[in-house]
Amino acid sequence: MKLIVIGGVAAGMSAASKLSRMDKDAQITVYERGSFLSYGACGLPYYVSGENDDYTKMIARTKEQFESMGMEIHLRHEVVKVVPEKKQVMIRDLESKRMFLDSYDKLMIATGTHPIVPPFSGRELENIHVLKTLEDGIRLQEIASRQDVRNVVIVGGGYIGIEVAEAMGHLGKNIRVIELSDRIMRTFDQEITDMAEDELRKQGVQLNLNEKVQGFTGEGKVAKVQTDRGEYEADLVLLSLGVKPATGFLDGSGIALAENGAVVIDREMRTNIEDIYSAGDCALVYNKVMEENSYIPLGTNANKCGRLAGANMAGDHQKYVGTLGSAAIKVFDLEMARTGMSEDDAKKLNMDYTTVFVKSADHPGYYPNQTPIWIKLICEKRTRRILGAQAIGNKGVVLRIDIFAVAIHANMTADDLGMADLCYAPPFAGVWDAVHIACNAVK
Missing domain, CATH: 3.50.50.60 (FAD/NAD(P)-binding domain)
Structure with a gap:
C-alpha cells in the first residue's frame, strides 16, 4: 500500500508515523511545502522573545529521522492538484520549478492553514510579517532582535497577536495592538478578556480596540500604520488576523469542503471520497460538547486526529471521541x-x-x-x-x-x-x- 501525505507538520507526520508502525510494508511518501517537518509551531513566540534560543528544539523529528523509518520525504514540494479518479497528485518542486505526477493507494491531506492577509496598501514594504511557520519565526526573531527596531505594531488581538505582544515585551519594545473588534481573544468571554486587557495595559501595551487598519507607509520599509482613527509609528508590523484552511489546491477535486474551505471529514478522518483522509488545521473536527463538526485549528486536535487517520488507513475504524477546544495562553x-x-x-x-x-x-x-x-x-x-x-x-x-x-x-x-x-x-x-x-x- 502506498500512502501519499500532503503536509509534513503535526497531523501529516502523526498519520505517517502511526501507519509506519502498524504496516511495516507500507510505502509512505511525504510532500511538504516548507523547509522543516514535525515542529511545534505553538513555541514560535517564545523563540522570537529569546526565551528559547534554539529553534531546533521545536523540531520533534528531522527529515533524516523519518527517512530512517523508511519514509520518502520531499521538502519544498507543493501539491497543486489532486485527481481522485486517477488516484494521482500533481506536485511542483519549489526549488527547480519542475512539475510532476505521483500516484497513491491512499491519500492524507494535512496542509494546515494560510495566514489571512488582506490587500492592505503598502503590504509590500519590508518588516511586515506573519508568524505561521518555523521559517516565519526565524525571520521575525532576526528582525525583532535588532536595536533599531523599537516600535512594534501587532494587527489582530487573537492568540498569536497577544503571545507576540508578550514576546516583544520581553525584548523591551514599544508595543501597540490594533484590534477591529471591541475586545481581544473572543473565544473567551468578556469577564476574562477584560482582565487580560488590564494586564496588557499594565505591562505598557497600547490597546487600540474598535479600530481598522487601512494600510502602511514608508520608504522601502514600513514606517507608519494607518487606521480609520489615525497613524502610528512602526519599525515592525506583525499581521495576526487569523488563518484559513490551505485547501485551494482541492478546487475541482470533488473533495467536500466546508464554507470556510476546511475539508469535511467524519469521525474516522475520512473525506467523502474513498481512500482520502484528512486531519489537522485544514479540516473540520468533531466537537464533543456541541455534538457537531467545528473548525478548531489547534495542535492538540491535529496530533490526535492524525494518529487516528494513520491507524484507520492501516485498516482500523477508530472514531475520534471529539474535541472540547481546550486552549491556554500566558499573558505576561x-x-x-x-x-x-x-x-x-x-x-x-x-x-x-x-x-x-x-x-x-x-x-x-x-x-x-x-x-x-x-x-x-x-x-x-x-x-x-x-x-x-x-x-x-x-x-x-x-x-x-x-x-x-x-x-x-x-x-x-x-x-x-x-x-x-x-x-x-x-x-x-x-x-x-x-x-x-x-x-x-x-x-
Whole structure:
C-alpha cells in the first residue's frame, strides 16, 4: 500500500508515523511545502522573545529521522492538484520549478492553514510579517532582535497577536495592538478578556480596540500604520488576523469542503471520497460538547486526529471521541485557559444554561504567596451538567481547567465535580479547591 501525505507538520507526520508502525510494508511518501517537518509551531513566540534560543528544539523529528523509518520525504514540494479518479497528485518542486505526477493507494491531506492577509496598501514594504511557520519565526526573531527596531505594531488581538505582544515585551519594545473588534481573544468571554486587557495595559501595551487598519507607509520599509482613527509609528508590523484552511489546491477535486474551505471529514478522518483522509488545521473536527463538526485549528486536535487517520488507513475504524477546544495562553503575569462552550456558544445553540463567575485562590492565605483565581462556568440549567469553563489568574489556572475538561468529557455535573476528591495541601490548594468553590456556586 502506498500512502501519499500532503503536509509534513503535526497531523501529516502523526498519520505517517502511526501507519509506519502498524504496516511495516507500507510505502509512505511525504510532500511538504516548507523547509522543516514535525515542529511545534505553538513555541514560535517564545523563540522570537529569546526565551528559547534554539529553534531546533521545536523540531520533534528531522527529515533524516523519518527517512530512517523508511519514509520518502520531499521538502519544498507543493501539491497543486489532486485527481481522485486517477488516484494521482500533481506536485511542483519549489526549488527547480519542475512539475510532476505521483500516484497513491491512499491519500492524507494535512496542509494546515494560510495566514489571512488582506490587500492592505503598502503590504509590500519590508518588516511586515506573519508568524505561521518555523521559517516565519526565524525571520521575525532576526528582525525583532535588532536595536533599531523599537516600535512594534501587532494587527489582530487573537492568540498569536497577544503571545507576540508578550514576546516583544520581553525584548523591551514599544508595543501597540490594533484590534477591529471591541475586545481581544473572543473565544473567551468578556469577564476574562477584560482582565487580560488590564494586564496588557499594565505591562505598557497600547490597546487600540474598535479600530481598522487601512494600510502602511514608508520608504522601502514600513514606517507608519494607518487606521480609520489615525497613524502610528512602526519599525515592525506583525499581521495576526487569523488563518484559513490551505485547501485551494482541492478546487475541482470533488473533495467536500466546508464554507470556510476546511475539508469535511467524519469521525474516522475520512473525506467523502474513498481512500482520502484528512486531519489537522485544514479540516473540520468533531466537537464533543456541541455534538457537531467545528473548525478548531489547534495542535492538540491535529496530533490526535492524525494518529487516528494513520491507524484507520492501516485498516482500523477508530472514531475520534471529539474535541472540547481546550486552549491556554500566558499573558505576561497571567494564565488564561478555557474548555468546552463559551457563553456565546450556549446562546447560539439556544441552550437553557446558567453561569457563575467566582473569585477564589490557588492555595490558602496562611501559606505564602497566595494569588487569586477567577473561574467562570457555563452549565446546563436543568441537569447542572458542565458545558464550559474559563479561568484567569497568576498561577495554577491551566491545570484546573484541565480538571474541568475531564469533567466535561465525562458529562459530569457541577454537583459531581464539587465533591470530587482533589488533592489538598497548603502549598498547592485549599481543602475546598477553587474548582470545588466554582462548582458549588452553581445555582
